[in-house]
Amino acid sequence: MIVEDNPQVGAFAMQSLSDLGYRPILAINGQEALAELARDASRFKVVFSDVVMPGMTGIELAHEIRRRYEGLPVVLTSGYSHVLAEKGTDGFELLHKPYSVEQLSRLLCGAVCTHRLKVT
Template identity: 45%
Template sequence: MAVPLAVNDAQVLLVEDNAQVGEITVSLLQELGYKTQSVTSAAVAIELLQERHSSVDVVLSDVVMPGMTGLELADVISERWPGLPVVLVSGYSWALSQGSPRHPQLLKKT
């Protein structure tokens, strides 16, 4: 059973291509006490994780992004850093309905 991190100890990596949404999200996370770092693409997120994945506690990623999508990023993270949680968010419900072979449980309706 995982022990929840104290908020002030948690480092969130935000992956968001929309600058305005990214700024608002970082601001909200910081107000809640999270340490945050923001990048604008999945490719940059992977580069950062390769350098220092051990300092990231959770990845919060948009789903719809140019290049690699959030679902594809989640697959890469699951393969390379299996213990690192990924939270996917989207303003487009159809984006999550696309599915992911590695993460079907994220997409099921209950």
């Protein structure tokens, strides 16, 4: 799942992940993401979320996902390094914007593979 409030960035991420063989679903905010997960969290291998969004931040969302769906990997992305310098990422993987398809692929694959190793 992609959680991104910027339509252009969301479209880029959707296309990039589709090209990589994923079947992404886009949520435009944290509440929508949690609603999608509540429908059936097993559909998702990883959640890729922007950090700076109106309402619930990506870090708040990541903590809520960790609480509700233990083991579901969350990867964060942000172009606002000053926000992260102040607050940190609380141990979640981070991909800085702008990012390439290769960077996105490598980080998501790593998160999914690491999760599989912990589960098996």
